Amino acid sequence: MIKISIYHPQYQNQVAELILKIQQQEFGVSITLEDQSDLLNIPDFYQQGNGNFWVALDEDNVVATIAAIDIDNKYLALRKMFVNVIKLFMFDYNLYSNPINNNFCSSISHG
Template identity: 50%
Template sequence: MKPLIIPIENKYADKVIDLVLSIQQKEFNVPITIEDQPDLLNIKNFYYTDGGHFWGAFIKEELVGTIALVKFNDSQAAIRKMFVKKEYRGKEFSIAQKLLDTLLDYCTANQIDDLYLGTISILEAALRFYERNHFVRMDKASLPVGFPIMSADNVFCHLKLKE
């Protein structure tokens, strides 16, 4: 079953919020609420205004994964909201990989040379996934000015897209 990956805007906000909060709160017990993530209430303004983007992966009209890009200067951006529903993770569906590949293609087409992300250490499978995709862990103190740090994040990674 091949996922359909499409740009997501505000009309999908409820589905995005359900997916993200369910994974954060129920699956990983991360103490984060919708109030901590106002970006999800206005996806279009938060992600698209400065040249970022937001994608969703759908299987049979069900939202099963998301990934977003926050552009914080001309050539640097951050990955946000990378979530895949538990039953759709892994190589069988490759949804995380397809979402990341979509985002990387967008970066190439839009002259984004450096990609950063923040996550939390308990998301070990996510960190392995990023490392398989050539992201390198880095110190928080080395993050570029303007990187949008989320309060829960305690692990940071970087991917150089262009030499």
């Protein structure tokens, strides 16, 4: 079962691997981890104020990410939305009625 979790440092390598694979292989972007200082320090970049960074986990495997940056005045900017579609859909999840969406929306609204 897929569950949503707030980012913890034990997921750093998996988050970086997922995001880089999608950026480089699926979108053909020539970008490295070093080019993305936010991924090297997720707690200080995203987990400030009302911002946060979440991972979708299949067991202990990161299959998706999404982040929100607190940009003041009660506004958030969404970033780092990446999904390993193959892993997520191999379990035949319907994203429109799945608890993933409910958990994620609840996580955002409750910090």
